[in-house]
Amino acid sequence: MSMDKKYTIGILTSGGDAxxxxxxxxxxxxxxxxxxxxxxxxxxxxxxxxxGEFRPMGARDVGxxxxxxxxxxxxxxxxxxxEPTGQRxxxxxxxxxxxxxxxxxxxxxxxxxxxxLSQQGVKVxxxxxxxxxxxxxxxxxxxxxxxxxxxxxxxxxxRDTASSHQRAFLVETMGRNSGYLAVMAGxxxxxxxxxxxxxxxxxxxxxxxxxxxxxxxxTHAIIINAEGSxxxxxxxxxxxxxxxxxxxxxxxxLGHIQRGGSPTAYDRLLASRMGVKxxxxxxxxxxxxxxxxxxxxxxxVPLADVITNKRQVNMEYYRMAKVLAR
Ligand code: F6P
Numbered sequence: 001m002s003m004d005k006k007y008t009i010g011i012l013t014s015g016g017d018a019x020x021x022x023x024x025x026x027x028x029x030x031x032x033x034x035x036x037x038x039x040x041x042x043x044x045x046x047x048x049x050x051x052g053e054f055r056p057m058g059a060r061d062v063g064x065x066x067x068x069x070x071x072x073x074x075x076x077x078x079x080x081x082x083e084p085t086g087q088r089x090x091x092x093x094x095x096x097x098x099x100x101x102x103x104x105x106x107x108x109x110x111x112x113x114x115x116x117l118s119q120q121g122v123k124v125x126x127x128x129x130x131x132x133x134x135x136x137x138x139x140x141x142x143x144x145x146x147x148x149x150x151x152x153x154x155x156x157x158x159r160d161t162a163s164s165h166q167r168a169f170l171v172e173t174m175g176r177n178s179g180y181l182a183v184m185a186g187x188x189x190x191x192x193x194x195x196x197x198x199x200x201x202x203x204x205x206x207x208x209x210x211x212x213x214x215x216x217x218x219t220h221a222i223i224i225n226a227e228g229s230x231x232x233x234x235x236x237x238x239x240x241x242x243x244x245x246x247x248x249x250x251x252x253x254l255g256h257i258q259r260g261g262s263p264t265a266y267d268r269l270l271a272s273r274m275g276v277k278x279x280x281x282x283x284x285x286x287x288x289x290x291x292x293x294x295x296x297x298x299x300x301v302p303l304a305d306v307i308t309n310k311r312q313v314n315m316e317y318y319r320m321a322k323v324l325a326r
Pocket of ligand 1: 016107130131132174175176227259
């Protein structure tokens with residue numbers, strides 16, 4: 001660390017926002033200030049890094065944001081930053097602003113960007129933030145627990161009306177190419193069946209599951225369809241409704257509701273812990289790494305490993321959801 005200039009950390013959020021990102025920003029800023037460092041907030045993710053959209057972050061700038069969803073630094077999916085010229089420009093802007101290190105909060109794509117900067121000599125720490133929970137190297141990402149709770153609340157409400165009318169509800173969850181949210185929703189929402197990208201499922205199989213639920217005397221049936229399952233929820237609903245499965249069907253696409261809202265206690269705590277650890281890691285000379293929850297502790301894993309490994313859905317949970325649907 002230089003003696004004449006305060007060590008300066010840049011911080012940005014990138015990709016899809018996730019509840020708890022603000023809690024992580026707050027933790028980074030306050031831990032840095034506690035250690036006599038400066039923090040510069042980068043607006044609009046990597047796009048703002050390329051453009052030099054910077055603002056100094058003081059303790060009061062992160063007041064009252066712990067409980068807020070979204071990200072006060074705003075976010076984007078930057079095409080320009082994916083190109084080497086954009087990355088070179090970003091590094092130039094960082095140097096001009098006197099940034100010694102960068103903390104990136106985001107999902108898989110954001111960790112790719114963080115690794116690209118790291119390869120070019122920038123001191124980077126990644127924090128996993130994504131409702132999809134598809135990032136390798138952490139048990140769970142910031143925002144996933146809140147999204148899960150949002151799905152659970154929504155399906156509980158849908159179940160009320162589903163059983164009153166004796167209907168089958170097809171509910172679409174987010175998750176991009178990962179079935180994580182859908183599988184976990186299958187368990188916590190008591191779904192009859194869960195369709196995920198990892199397990200190809202036919203419309204006929206869904207029809208059988210709904211019909212069997214009807215024959216077993218259930219008052220309703222809930223089918224969770226992950227957005228990446230390969231079957232569009234609208235098509236599925238239409239085709240099941242045309243079949244004679246006992247229940248009439250309705251569908252709900254939860255969409256971006258899953259990305260918003262006040263972070264749960266779990267997400268606030270996870271984000272705070274990761275934010276603190278990220279700054280402490282930089283102080284210890286660690287970089288080129290992502291914070292991950294391993295067991296009960298926060299560990300650091302190389303960004304190079306994060307981007308080359310694919311996080312798999314634990315199929316034990318998929319089987320469990322099936323057993324519990326009886
Ligand atoms: O990665 C988070 C996520 O919400 C995915 O679940 C979803 O596929 C995607 O982002 C939606 O992206 P956008 O907000 O750009 O439509």
